Every structure is written in structure tokens, then in C-alpha cells.
Amino acid sequence: MLRFFRQLRQNLLSDLSAGKTGNPPERTRSVGPGKFSKYLLYAIGEIVLVVIGILIALQINNYSEYQKERKQEKILLTNLSNDVGLDILQIENNSRLSRERLNRLDSLVQLLKTPDNMDVTSFVRQSYEFVFDQYFKSNSGIFDEAVSSGKMSYVKNESLRQRIFNYYRNAKETYTDGTTRQITDEFITPLLVEHVYLNQEGLAMLGMKAADIAMLDKLDVHQLSKNREYWKMVLLKFGGNQEQIIRWDGIKRRAQTLKENIDKELEQLN
Numbered sequence: 001m002l003r004f005f006r007q008l009r010q011n012l013l014s015d016l017s018a019g020k021t022g023n024p025p026e027r028t029r030s031v032g033p034g035k036f037s038k039y040l041l042y043a044i045g046e047i048v049l050v051v052i053g054i055l056i057a058l059q060i061n062n063y064s065e066y067q068k069e070r071k072q073e074k075i076l077l078t079n080l081s082n083d084v085g086l087d088i089l090q091i092e093n094n095s096r097l098s099r100e101r102l103n104r105l106d107s108l109v110q111l112l113k114t115p116d117n118m119d120v121t122s123f124v125r126q127s128y129e130f131v132f133d134q135y136f137k138s139n140s141g142i143f144d145e146a147v148s149s150g151k152m153s154y155v156k157n158e159s160l161r162q163r164i165f166n167y168y169r170n171a172k173e174t175y176t177d178g179t180t181r182q183i184t185d186e187f188i189t190p191l192l193v194e195h196v197y198l199n200q201e202g203l204a205m206l207g208m209k210a211a212d213i214a215m216l217d218k219l220d221v222h223q224l225s226k227n228r229e230y231w232k233m234v235l236l237k238f239g240g241n242q243e244q245i246i247r248w249d250g251i252k253r254r255a256q257t258l259k260e261n262i263d264k265e266l267e268q269l270n
Contacts, residue, residue: 073154074269076146080164081262083139084255087171091252094134098241101129109234115221124201124219130192130237133180136248138171160265167258176247180240191233195224 108126111118143164146152155161196202199219224230 069154070269072151073156074266076142076151076154077262077266077269079142080146081259081266083142084167084259084262086139087136087255088252088259090139091136091248091255094136095245095248098134098245101132102238102241105129105234105237112221112225115225118221120219120221121201121205123221124196124199124205127192127196130233131184131189133177133184133241134244135177135181136171136174136244136251138168140168140172143168157265160261163258163261167254170254171251176244180244183236183240188233188236191229195227195230195233 104126108123108129111123143152146154152161152164155164193202196219197205199216200214201219203214203216
């Protein structure tokens, strides 16, 4: 197309030049119908060439912008995939640590079956694990920055973009971890202090020299095995941690599915 208009323009310029040099002066002052048509056709050709040039420039610019956005999309999806992978590792680590702790605490309370053979000091020391918990915090830095800066629009796959939003909205709802933290702080810790540490062994374990002047009795493990408040603490601990593990497992499954979807999209982009 461009070649055609260039050739046409050259022909018109040749004709016009020939007409100007071959005619008497008095005849070049007026332009006949044939000459006017050639001038008009030449002008139209020039306009068309300019328009086509502009369209080509816009097309090139659009393609360049498209390529830049696809590059940014690949960077964003790669970083999101890495963050989701870190979430999976964190959940696996949290679940392992929580199960190991519950197993140790279960072995600890089993000692109350045979209180006469129990090392009371060791029992008190190991009971301190009742106040420890694991908490999940999603690695959402890349996602949060992408949302605030509008970069999530780079993800052209609308279905994938929505799944990413849904995952982080669910992963950030840490009500289970928040409830566990509250139970530990407001119920388990006071009960542990009252029934396990508020005695001579408890003070000694904390390195306090007041154990011999506090006029406190030694821990009565026989009585402890019948103490409803103590077993209430045990139930709260095991119930809260097991609920966390179940919720983490659900987040992990969604994270694994999302990571697979993101990695599949990256393969297509590459």
C-alpha cells in the first residue's frame, strides 16, 4: 500500500513538473480539470500516507506498551508465586511445631496417672510449654503493594486475578490465631500460674529465692490430677491448637492450588 502511494506521488510530481516546463507562461496560470484532478489525487495521497504513518506509529507504540505490561505481569506473578510458596512452607512448619508441642504436653499430662513416680520439678518446668503457640502470617507484601499501586491490573487472566484476591482475603482472616492468642493470654496463662506455678517448685523454677519464705505448699500432683480448672486449661490448649492446624491445612490447600495456577499462567506467558 505504501509503495503504491509513493509511486503514485512520484508519477504525479513528474507530470506536474513536465507540465510546468512544457507549457507557455500564459497557459500555466490556469489549471484545467485534468491538472486539478492530479493535484487533488496527490493531496489525498499525501494525507493517506500521513494517516497510515500515524496508525503504524500508534500500533508500534501499543505493541511496545503491551510487551512492557507482559514483562511486568511475569515479574508480578513470579513474585506472587514465591510468596505463596513461602506461605505453604510457613504453614507446614507451624503445623509440625504445634503437633510436636501437643505430643510433648500429652506425654506430660500422662504423668499424672502415676503421680508418685513423677519428677515434680521437671513437670513444672515442662508445663511452661502451655503458654507457647504458633501463628500464621501470610507473606502478602507483594500483593499489598500491587493492589495499592494498581499493578494487579497487569494480570490479564481475570479468573486468576480473582483467585489471587480471594486467597489473600481468606489467608488474612486470622480469627482462629487471634482467638488462640486471646485464650492463651486470658485463660491458659492465669490457670497455669494459679495451679502449677503458685507453689515452691514454681518459684524455684523461675529462679526466685523467695521459695523458702513464701509460705507456699509444694505442688500436690495428686490434687492436680483431680483439679477441674487444670483440665479446663488442658482442653483449651489442645482444642485451640488443633483448630489452628485444621484452618492452616485449609489455607495450605488453597495456596497449593493458587501456586499451580500462577505457575501454569507463567508457562503460557513464557
